[in-house]
Amino acid sequence: MANWKKAPIREALGKTLVELGDRYPQVLVVNADLRNSVKSIYFMEKYPDRTIEVGIAEQNMIGVAAGLASLGFIPFAVTFARFASKRAADQISMSVDYCRNNVKIIGAYAGIFTGAQGVSQQMIDDTAAMRAMPNMTVIDTADVHEVRSALLFAAEFSGPVYIRIGRDEWPVVFDETYTFELGKGRWLREGSDVVLLNSGILLPYAVEAAELLESEGISAGVVNMPSIKPIDAALINDISRNVGAIVTLEAHNVQGGFGSAVAEVTAANYPVPIEMIGLRNEYSESAPNDALLEKHHLNPPWIAAAAKRALDRKNRLRC
Secondary structure (H helix, E strand, C coil): CCCCEEEEHHHHHHHHHHHHHHHHCCEEECCCCCCHCCCCCHHHHHHHEEECCCCCCCHHHHHHHHHHCCCCEEEEEEHHHHHHHCHHHHHHHHHHHHHCCCCEEEEEEEEEHHHHHCHCCCECCCCHHHCCCCEEEEEHHHHHHHHHHHHHHHHCCCCCEEEEEECCCCCCCCCCCCCCCCCCCCEEEEECCCCECCCCCHHHHHHHHHHHHHCCCCEEEEECCEECCCCCCCHHHHHHHHHHEEEEEHHHHHHHHHHHHHHHHHHCCCCCCCEEEEEEECCCCCCCCHHHHHHCCCCHHHEEEEEHHHHHHHHHHCC
């Protein structure tokens, strides 16, 4: 099994915002009283004149960001994913998405691994809400290097962007050379029996599950797909044609999330057996990350079991 180095994801968010400030004078950060939690405090300390603090007022935060974007700035509105996708959903829909305003919405503390702070800080359906908005680009990040690259992409991309970012120290899968590509998935491991399609921070567990399957004589591929919208339909279709069994992984409810996006592609082109790893129409709770991984069947043994189910369904269809 992989011996993962770990690094804190929210630190990568904070440090990359500073890097963006260094590169792009038009980048501003809009906070809603969470600058210490999401580490945008680093940007505020270096660029106080380019930081707007609106207090506990996420709806106002989005309105301010939309107004700044209309003036030619590149505002990064940084808050918890729960507050962005729930409390400010109407403002995002009308002031950002409908108007195609160049606002970058950072949904920090996405998923359930939020330092054992409980359901009020966890977000399990933000992907579903954001990808339903017609003009929104939606990205989920796996590690500190993908966080940095996705943020750099967002600063140069013209249009609304929503980025899911975790909180805790987490396994590092990529290195400094990693580059995010919009609408593209990336093979980490080839496989001919079943493919594990991942979006977000479950990626190291997908790799470990593939190793478990290999030890049992099953060839399992691993593909990382941070770009949920637009999604890499060409790669999904290629996997459906040539492999014929898929497992999707996400730190999100399976309803309306990444797994649903993959299923939409396969249903329209090459229907194949799909098993979905994620929360199953349920809220989580406060607990250590390892306990949450086990409770919600997100760890490598459960992923491997899902892969076997998908492979069994594929084999029965071909009989």
